[in-house]
Amino acid sequence: MKFSRVFLYAYLIFAIYFAYVAITKYTEAGTIDYPSILLSATAIFVFFFRRNFIKKFDKRNNSK
Template structure:
């Protein structure tokens, strides 16, 4: 399960992309920019959630 340590960074990449997408849509006066920021916020939340989950999983394996 070592791949879980690295998949959490995919969420940060998604967040960066959707923040960039939201800013470009905001500058072009498109109406879809709030959705991009919401998805970026969810990706950041998932990054921290996954990081906490991986840490808890590692701590449980160390006790065994």
């Protein structure tokens, strides 16, 4: 289960990276990079979804 926690924080790293790319493109060229914004939002959603799922899984295993 510890292996999945490592990948959990990888989603946050990807979200920060794609947000950085979107902000950089907006400040340099003035264009909105919708794919990067979408990928950043998706990575944040997956982070919270997986974190909640891991907590439920740990709770279920501890109750047995």
